[in-house]
Amino acid sequence: MTDLTQKILRPANPEATRIFFLARSAPLAPDFAVASYPGDGGYPAYYHRIYNTLRDIGYRVTTSNQCRALYTEAHEIDLVFSLYNRMAIDNPEVFVAATCEFLHLPMIGAKPNIRALAEDKWMTKNFVRSLGLPVSEGAIYSRPEDLLSPPPFAGPYFVKNRFGAASEGVSEDSIQDDWDGAKMAAEKLFARGMAVLVERYARGVDVTLPVIGADEPVILDLVQPRSNRAGEIITEDLKRDDPLGYALYDAGAAYGAFADDAKRLWAAAGPIDYLRLDYRFDEKTGQRVFLEFNICCHIGRSGAICLAAAQKGLSQADLLGHVVEYALRRHWRAVETRKWVR
Structure with a gap:
C-alpha cells in the first residue's frame, strides 16, 4: 500500500491546470447536465461523472462533443482529456491523438503511433507475438x-x-x-x-489486467467483466450498457505470467498514461490468450481499473489526478528531449 501510494502523483496546484474534456456525449455548457444521446447506453452518465470528478479535484475544465473544437477552442488549454472513441471513421482515437500532435496539444493516453497500434487488433496481435505473448491464430x-x-x-x-x-x-x-x-x-x-x-476461438472467460502509467508501471489485480452470453464473451450491448459490471479475479499462480506480459508490452510501447490488457483465460488448463490492449480504457468508478485500484486504497479521484499529472509530465519530458536533440 505504501509503495503504491508513493508512486501515485498528487495534484499540487490543480487550479492552474486547464483541461479540455472531449467525448461524443460530453456534458456541455452552460449547465453541464448529463447529455441526451439515444443509443449511447451508459456513456453520457459516465462522461458526466468524469467531468465532475475532474472539477472536484480542482482542475479548470471546459468540454466539447466536437473534434473540430481542437482547432477552434482548445488553444488555451494545458491538456486534452479525450474519451472520444467512436465516430463515423475508422480509428477515431488515432485521429484525435494525431490532431493533438499536429497542434502541439498535450493529450491523455499515448503517442499517435501507439494509439494506432492498439486500435488495429491485427497489428496488435503480430506485435505482441513478437514480444512472446500468447495469441490465437x-x-x-x-x-x-x-x-x-x-x-x-x-x-x-x-x-x-x-x-x-x-x-x-x-x-x-x-x-x-x-x-x-x-x-x-x-x-x-x-x-x-x-x-x-x-x-x-479461445475457450475460457474474459479477464483484464489494468495498468497505471508511472516511471515503473503499476500493474493491478486481474478483473473479470461479467457476462451472461454464450462463451461468457463481452458483447457490444453488454459493453454499451454494462448491466452486469466487473469482479476481481484470482488467477492464482498464473497471475505472474499476466504481469510479465504487461512489463514486456510497457517496455516496447510505453509510456502510456493508463491501459488494460484483455485476455481469454482457461481456468482448467491455465492457458491465457492475449486479445488486445486498450488505451484510455473505461475509468468509471465501477469499471475494471477503478475496481482494481480500490483494492490498493485508491479512489477514482486519486486515479484521475495521477493520470492528468503523469500525462503532463510525460508530455513535457518529450518537449525537453526534442529541445535537447535540436
Missing part, C-alpha cells in the same frame, strides 16, 4: 470477396471488428463452429462497414 478480411478463402486454421472461430472500440460488432454470432457460419457473421460486419478479423 488469426486472419484478416477486408472485402466480402476475400471470404472465398477460409483462414489457414480450423475452427471454432471468433469473428470480430478489426478496428473499433467498446466491443463494437461483437455478438453471440461472433462464435462459430465452422467456416460457413463464420462467413455469415463476417458478412454482417461488412454490411456495417467494418473490416473483419477472424481468430481461432
Whole structure:
C-alpha cells in the first residue's frame, strides 16, 4: 500500500491546470447536465461523472462533443482529456491523438503511433507475438470477396471488428463452429462497414489486467467483466450498457505470467498514461490468450481499473489526478528531449 501510494502523483496546484474534456456525449455548457444521446447506453452518465470528478479535484475544465473544437477552442488549454472513441471513421482515437500532435496539444493516453497500434487488433496481435505473448491464430478480411478463402486454421472461430472500440460488432454470432457460419457473421460486419478479423476461438472467460502509467508501471489485480452470453464473451450491448459490471479475479499462480506480459508490452510501447490488457483465460488448463490492449480504457468508478485500484486504497479521484499529472509530465519530458536533440 505504501509503495503504491508513493508512486501515485498528487495534484499540487490543480487550479492552474486547464483541461479540455472531449467525448461524443460530453456534458456541455452552460449547465453541464448529463447529455441526451439515444443509443449511447451508459456513456453520457459516465462522461458526466468524469467531468465532475475532474472539477472536484480542482482542475479548470471546459468540454466539447466536437473534434473540430481542437482547432477552434482548445488553444488555451494545458491538456486534452479525450474519451472520444467512436465516430463515423475508422480509428477515431488515432485521429484525435494525431490532431493533438499536429497542434502541439498535450493529450491523455499515448503517442499517435501507439494509439494506432492498439486500435488495429491485427497489428496488435503480430506485435505482441513478437514480444512472446500468447495469441490465437488469426486472419484478416477486408472485402466480402476475400471470404472465398477460409483462414489457414480450423475452427471454432471468433469473428470480430478489426478496428473499433467498446466491443463494437461483437455478438453471440461472433462464435462459430465452422467456416460457413463464420462467413455469415463476417458478412454482417461488412454490411456495417467494418473490416473483419477472424481468430481461432479461445475457450475460457474474459479477464483484464489494468495498468497505471508511472516511471515503473503499476500493474493491478486481474478483473473479470461479467457476462451472461454464450462463451461468457463481452458483447457490444453488454459493453454499451454494462448491466452486469466487473469482479476481481484470482488467477492464482498464473497471475505472474499476466504481469510479465504487461512489463514486456510497457517496455516496447510505453509510456502510456493508463491501459488494460484483455485476455481469454482457461481456468482448467491455465492457458491465457492475449486479445488486445486498450488505451484510455473505461475509468468509471465501477469499471475494471477503478475496481482494481480500490483494492490498493485508491479512489477514482486519486486515479484521475495521477493520470492528468503523469500525462503532463510525460508530455513535457518529450518537449525537453526534442529541445535537447535540436
